[in-house]
Amino acid sequence: MFYMAVHMLLVSKLALFDLGWCFFYLGFLLFLPIGTPIVLQLVLGFVTGLLMDIFYDTGGVHAAAAVLLCYLRPWVLRLLTPRDGYETQDSVNVHQMGGQWFVVYMALLIGLHHTAFFLLELGSFQAFGLTLVKIVVSTLFTGLTLLIIQLIFFPTKRRNR
Template identity: 90%
Template sequence: MLFVGVHMLLVSKLALFELAWCFFYLGFLLFLPIATPIVLQLVLGFATGLLMDIFYDTGGVHAAAAVLLCYLRPWVLRLLTPRDGYEAADSVNVHQMGGQWFVVYIALLIGLHHLAFFLLELGSFRAFGLTLVKVVGSTLFTGLTLLIVQLIFFPTRRRNR
């Protein structure tokens, strides 16, 4: 829940030209251990999103998008499964999985989360071009921030296979 606290206290005020926002709290959901049961992921996604909805007064938009992210996460993990498969102790870590794997993982999940979030927030396809700019900008901003966090704060030690 450190990600949620940092988001509420520090990151929530960051915006780039009112077109890109950093959804730092997604790091909590994205960096869950790979073996986390899907039901627990969905509950954690809903609780985290609901907390953000209460903080931002957004009426369920964060909760819906976070649950979608948690629902799609196992599919993306299956899509990106390494040749040797995952081990029970594996976690989402740029140092263990590699930079290319990590960038594809966060780009897919954050992009889908942001697409759902901004379309639900808008409530229509009226300003789809501007919404698409927000999705791409926010995906890049959030993804780059979470990549930096991974590179600085997560262990660099590789497992022996």
């Protein structure tokens, strides 16, 4: 809820030259623990997207893109599985997983989310060049913002149990 509240109250007003927007609320979905069941992820993605759709009056575009992100997240995690595998209590954390792993994870999922979002919002391929610029700029803006949040607020060491 923190990510959605910050997004609605502060971040929703930020735009880079009307070409890039920060979808801060995606941090909630991207930083879920790795062992989160897929059904729970899909439900959380739908509810999060639906709340954003209600806030922005976008008619399901956020919900569709967020559910797609949650559907693809386990596939991307499998694709990026380290040699030793993940531990059950692991979460997506730049300090634990490493910068390269984190950047690839974020770029893939945020890029796919933004591609779906902007193509659904556009509804056609008429202004595809402008839409492609929006996808790239928004992916960079969102990714950089969430990376900064990770570096500042997430723990640097793995907790011993």
